[in-house]
Amino acid sequence: MHWLSIAIWLPVISGLLLLTLGKPQQAALVRWLALLAAIASFVVTLPLIAGFDTSTAALQFVENYGWIRRFNARYALGVDGISVWFVLLTAFITIIVVAAAWEVIENRVNQYMGAFLILSGLMVGVFAASDALLFYVFFEATLIPMYIIIGVWGGPRRVYAAFKFFLYTLAGSLLMLVALVYLYIQSGAQTGVSSFDILSWQKLALPMGVQTLLFFAFFAAFSVKVPMWPVHTWLPDAHVEAPTGGSVVLAAIMLKLGAYGFLRFSMPIAPDAAHAYAPFIITLSLIAVIYVGLVAMVQKDMKKLVAYSSVAHMGFVTLGFFVFNELGVAGGLVQMIAHGFVSGAMFLCIGVLYDRVHSREIADYGGVANTMPKFAAFAVLFAMANCGLPGTAGFIGEWMVILGAVKHNFWIGALAATALIFGAAYSLWMVKRVYFGDVANDNVKALKDVNAREFTILGVLAAATIAMGVYPKPFTDVMQASVTELMRHVSVSKLP
Amino acid sequence: MSNFFFAAFKPELLLLGMALVVSLVDLWVKDAQRRPTYWLTQLTLLAVAALHLRAFALGYSNVAMQGMVNADPLAHLLGGLSALVVAGVLLLSRPYAASRDLLKGELFTLSLFMVLGVCIMVSARHLLVVYLGLELMSLSLYALVALRRDHTVSTEAAMKYFVLGALASGFLLYGMSMLYGATGSLSIPEIYNVLGNPDAGQRPNEAVLVFGLVFVVAGLAFKLGAAPFHMWVPDVYQGAPTVATLLIATAPKLAALAITFRLLVEGMFSLAADWQQMMIVLAMFSLVVGNFVAIAQTNLKRMLAYSTIAQMGFLLLGLASGVVGGSAQGALIAHSAALFYAVVYVFTTLGSFGMILLLSRQGHEAEQLSDFAGLWQRSSWYALVMAIFMLSLAGIPMTVGFYAKLAILQAMGATELPFYYGLMVAAVVLSLIGAFYYLRVIKTMFFDPPAERQAIVAPMDVKGLLTLLAIGTVVLGVVPGKVMGWCTLAVSAILP
Numbered sequence: 006m007h008w009l010s011i012a013i014w015l016p017v018i019s020g021l022l023l024l025t026l027g028k029p030q031q032a033a034l035v036r037w038l039a040l041l042a043a044i045a046s047f048v049v050t051l052p053l054i055a056g057f058d059t060s061t062a063a064l065q066f067v068e069n070y071g072w073i074r075r076f077n078a079r080y081a082l083g084v085d086g087i088s089v090w091f092v093l094l095t096a097f098i099t100i101i102v103v104a105a106a107w108e109v110i111e112n113r114v115n116q117y118m119g120a121f122l123i124l125s126g127l128m129v130g131v132f133a134a135s136d137a138l139l140f141y142v143f144f145e146a147t148l149i150p151m152y153i154i155i156g157v158w159g160g161p162r163r164v165y166a167a168f169k170f171f172l173y174t175l176a177g178s179l180l181m182l183v184a185l186v187y188l189y190i191q192s193g194a195q196t197g198v199s200s201f202d203i204l205s206w207q208k209l210a211l212p213m214g215v216q217t218l219l220f221f222a223f224f225a226a227f228s229v230k231v232p233m234w235p236v237h238t239w240l241p242d243a244h245v246e247a248p249t250g251g252s253v254v255l256a257a258i259m260l261k262l263g264a265y266g267f268l269r270f271s272m273p274i275a276p277d278a279a280h281a282y283a284p285f286i287i288t289l290s291l292i293a294v295i296y297v298g299l300v301a302m303v304q305k306d307m308k309k310l311v312a313y314s315s316v317a318h319m320g321f322v323t324l325g326f327f328v329f330n331e332l333g334v335a336g337g338l339v340q341m342i343a344h345g346f347v348s349g350a351m352f353l354c355i356g357v358l359y360d361r362v363h364s365r366e367i368a369d370y371g372g373v374a375n376t377m378p379k380f381a382a383f384a385v386l387f388a389m390a391n392c393g394l395p396g397t398a399g400f401i402g403e404w405m406v407i408l409g410a411v412k413h414n415f416w417i418g419a420l421a422a423t424a425l426i427f428g429a430a431y432s433l434w435m436v437k438r439v440y441f442g443d444v445a446n447d448n449v450k451a452l453k454d455v456n457a458r459e460f461t462i463l464g465v466l467a468a469a470t471i472a473m474g475v476y477p478k479p480f481t482d483v484m485q486a487s488v489t490e491l492m493r494h495v496s497v498s499k500l501p
Numbered sequence: 502m503s504n505f506f507f508a509a510f511k512p513e514l515l516l517l518g519m520a521l522v523v524s525l526v527d528l529w530v531k532d533a534q535r536r537p538t539y540w541l542t543q544l545t546l547l548a549v550a551a552l553h554l555r556a557f558a559l560g561y562s563n564v565a566m567q568g569m570v571n572a573d574p575l576a577h578l579l580g581g582l583s584a585l586v587v588a589g590v591l592l593l594s595r596p597y598a599a600s601r602d603l604l605k606g607e608l609f610t611l612s613l614f615m616v617l618g619v620c621i622m623v624s625a626r627h628l629l630v631v632y633l634g635l636e637l638m639s640l641s642l643y644a645l646v647a648l649r650r651d652h653t654v655s656t657e658a659a660m661k662y663f664v665l666g667a668l669a670s671g672f673l674l675y676g677m678s679m680l681y682g683a684t685g686s687l688s689i690p691e692i693y694n695v696l697g698n699p700d701a702g703q704r705p706n707e708a709v710l711v712f713g714l715v716f717v718v719a720g721l722a723f724k725l726g727a728a729p730f731h732m733w734v735p736d737v738y739q740g741a742p743t744v745a746t747l748l749i750a751t752a753p754k755l756a757a758l759a760i761t762f763r764l765l766v767e768g769m770f771s772l773a774a775d776w777q778q779m780m781i782v783l784a785m786f787s788l789v790v791g792n793f794v795a796i797a798q799t800n801l802k803r804m805l806a807y808s809t810i811a812q813m814g815f816l817l818l819g820l821a822s823g824v825v826g827g828s829a830q831g832a833l834i835a836h837s838a839a840l841f842y843a844v845v846y847v848f849t850t851l852g853s854f855g856m857i858l859l860l861s862r863q864g865h866e867a868e869q870l871s872d873f874a875g876l877w878q879r880s881s882w883y884a885l886v887m888a889i890f891m892l893s894l895a896g897i898p899m900t901v902g903f904y905a906k907l908a909i910l911q912a913m914g915a916t917e918l919p920f921y922y923g924l925m926v927a928a929v930v931l932s933l934i935g936a937f938y939y940l941r942v943i944k945t946m947f948f949d950p951p952a953e954r955q956a957i958v959a960p961m962d963v964k965g966l967l968t969l970l971a972i973g974t975v976v977l978g979v980v981p982g983k984v985m986g987w988c989t990l991a992v993s994a995i996l997p
Contacts (some may be wrong), residue, residue, distance in 0.1 A: 074986065076911065116881065143898075157947055171940060182929060186910045186914040
């Protein structure tokens, strides 16, 4: 069975079909169909993890067909321990997004649901592609549905945010395109056959100057997407203006596309440059972790606060990657998955409040726990996970990254660890101001607790967060072989 | 076998005969919709397209008329596509023309003569035949632009087009006369032979040759609309009735590229190092002028005119990458990329101007950007169709425009020269600026509130063709290999 192809094209095709059901009276039908399609798309990814062979670092579930003869580009798919969990995470988050939009989105339901399903398939494609051109096509194509989602269903400054999102990311990835063309030509020069095969690119011998340029071309694309300080400024705008579902997908998956790119392209293709410029990346990551963490603390808007906290958490991920040891890289990967659950859940919580009060200002709330006890319990759990409480998913990744960083250099580890304090500070301070204390105003007084649908969504995410925090072994086991192989690969110089 | 080879120009004879028949028949047509002549014209164009494309599919290649005409695969492909695209133009513009009293015998006769001119140009093997075809095409276009003779702007545009077009023809003719002086022949293959094997006896005069080349390139740049010879493009595109704009923007671009191939590649390939430099200068000028000035436009026709200039700049980069250091290895890749780019551009332009025609119908010119405001709420399908064309022009993946740009970048990369990589970075950065104004059209359609709520009514054939073009753009955006193969085949016929 071509599970990967099915996982990519099932949501895309069902999304396209939903676009044809545009009549307002079909909205209820569209919701159920979208949910069905999202669940089906998730179910077809389960065989990937069930049949995954943890003993090998090679790509699995490989599909390889001719695609564009002119470029010798192939429709080549495959997952390894690094990418397989993200395929599942993408499909899983899509179910959450569809369910979260249930009665919130009233206009053009079919286009909203269709856009998210198409986006989901395209993002799975990014994680599954083992041909660089295919990767690039999926990577860029994700911009279109997200641009429309932010621009159509977003907040007051949605046009500005949508443009900023699109042009920032496009600027980075166009430079990457030049790098891809270079590697394509270079693979022809070194092996006799030009190809876009990522694995064969990882074997090319490249002089240091070239590696540096390639590294920075990839850095341009991926650092914007992650986003790393100082090119993170599009993210708070995009998050604040996007509808809840858009924020969830953005935080939970789209940011991971960038971090994934570092592992797939930058480090294995230009390992010498990656080593040489690791201090630079580590510095940027520490700034993201510490400075952006402080910035998060002073935000008045809840969505902005979580957006900045996302930047800080992704700083942990890049830090883990560039300390160049297994613990750090695996920690970064675990952190990516955990952040997918936790940040997605935090945006959902903000969405729940926003749907009722139509405000994201922290100052407009206070004492929500009195009127919405069930909801407050979830919100506090996710805030704890966000600041890395042991026993939640947030802890495992950060702990592994800090250990990895200490192995690399004690002071880097020590600095990274201080971020846990800031993380706790902004998360808990927000919890205190929004959820605890006396009921602040009539709006809060009139709040109704979460309904069954919201309870289920938050409950599922809470279960995932705790399960991963208590028993992360399935995640780390799957990654083990691939991470070891990656570390072995990047330790070998590729200078000619 | 006589040199008079009937099979080589069957389509041209058909065109000539039918142009005369249509002009005569139209005298007796009373119908305001001009059904008999309209269908006669369409049938002629389709028959011409079928004859040419059949000849292309069967790989016919004939030299005829004492070596003046070369009906090779390039001629058949471009002749067939030109007839096809003009048939599309007439189909899309019929309601527009009918509501403006432009649906007259002249429109059909002149269009047929224009296609005849294009067909002569694409199969020319002699400088005078190039000129003959060019003048036939240009004179028909001057008259078409002036078709609304009581309309000031149209008349002004026609005057401008005529004066500057005549100047360009003069440049070209002057250059040709110098080439004749330097090489002693008007026949393209003979010019190639003289330039390629300069024995001591008939060494061409360098100074005359270089002057001739410069004038020829300037004339071609005028016809392609590349900066700094672009001044006529915005005024003519904006001023001409949209029917004429569309006719100018489509088939003549293919013809201009064809004579560029005939003159520069077939005739003066050994001077490639000289004319490639000029192409680079023209390309960079065009990319800068086109992309930057387009941002400031609020008139959609004018914006698309500047976008055309930028697109031509990208195309010229492909022409400029064929020969490196005397080696012509990359020529096939480079020139077929340019051809593919032109074909993609022409059909995308057909679609985007077709949308302007569609919205312009009820006595109102929908040429302002604001006329597209909220199109999504009036008709989500047409908004999607227009969005696809815009994304394709911007070169975003999943549309065929991406592969057009990628093919050019591949050709530039294949030179393996750092200078060309610099050009690539400049080109992608400038096309990022281009993406901004294409996105603005999408933003206007999707995010802005509609100015009018009138439903859009369109005849089935218009709706069908626009849909077909949009679907084609996306399908070729996933599997472009076939069309690229055709372009490679056509170009391989003319390379020495």
